[in-house]
Amino acid sequence: MKKSTVVDSTTGQSTDSRVRTSSGMFLRRGQDKIIRAIEKRIADFTFIPVEHGEGLQVLHYEVGQKYEPHYDYFVDEFNTRNGGQRLATLLMYLSDVEEGGETVFPSAKVSSSSSPWHTELSECGKKGLSIKPRMGDALLFWSVRPDATLDPSSLHGGCPVIRGNKWSSTKWMHIREFRA
Numbered sequence: 001m002k003k004s005t006v007v008d009s010t011t012g013q014s015t016d017s018r019v020r021t022s023s024g025m026f027l028r029r030g031q032d033k034i035i036r037a038i039e040k041r042i043a044d045f046t047f048i049p050v051e052h053g054e055g056l057q058v059l060h061y062e063v064g065q066k067y068e069p070h071y072d073y074f075v076d077e078f079n080t081r082n083g084g085q086r087l088a089t090l091l092m093y094l095s096d097v098e099e100g101g102e103t104v105f106p107s108a109k110v111s112s113s114s115s116p117w118h119t120e121l122s123e124c125g126k127k128g129l130s131i132k133p134r135m136g137d138a139l140l141f142w143s144v145r146p147d148a149t150l151d152p153s154s155l156h157g158g159c160p161v162i163r164g165n166k167w168s169s170t171k172w173m174h175i176r177e178f179r180a
Contacts, residue, residue: 001025001060006070007079019068022158024059029180031055039171042090046140048173052083055180058094061101061158061166066124069106069157072172073143073150083174085150088142090171093133100162102130103139107155124159133166148175 001023030036035056043050072089074080091103100122108129121130131139143154158166 001058007074019070021065022059022061022067024057027056027058029053029055042171046088046090046173048088049177051177052087052174054172054174054178057170059166059168059170061161061168063161063163066160067158069104069155071143071150071152071155073154075150083178084176085148085174086143086172087175088140088173090173091139091141092169092171093135093137093139094167094169095133095165096135097133097161097166098164100124100159101133101164101166102159103133103156104159105129105141105153105156107153122159122162130159133168144175
C-alpha cells in the first residue's frame, strides 16, 4: 500500500496532500472472481451498471490519520472526460474502529446530541451527521441530485482515528461507462 493521494483538478493526476493521510491501493475492476462478485453486488444494490464504476480502492487509516471534508464530484472538465461526473460513492467498512474514524457530513443539518450514540462519537464526529465504522456496514451517498446538479450536501470527511485502525473500501460510480 502507498500513501493515499488526491486528484489534481487541473491535471487529473494523483498528488500528495495533507488533507488525506491514509494509505491505500486500487484493485482493477473485474480483476478476479471475488472482485467481480463484489462489483455485481454493488451494481445490484445501487442500480448503477458495473461498467460505470472505478476500481475498488482499499484504504487503511492508522491512529491520527484522516481525510479532511471534501467532495467526490469534480468541478473541472478534465476529470469528467472518462465516464462523466461521479454520481455516487459506496463506502464499505472492513473493520471496527475502537475510537474515531467516523465518516462525517459536516453540512448535514442534524441534532446529533439527540441520537443514542452521540456519546460514542469523537469531537470530529459530533460536527455533523456521522457514521461510526462497523465491519460489514456500507454507506451509499450521492454526489449529484436527481436533476443531475452537484449536491453540496455531499461534503464529507473521514475523522481521525483515535484508537485502533480503520480499514475501508471505496467504490466511485459515474453517470456513464468508466473506461478502466
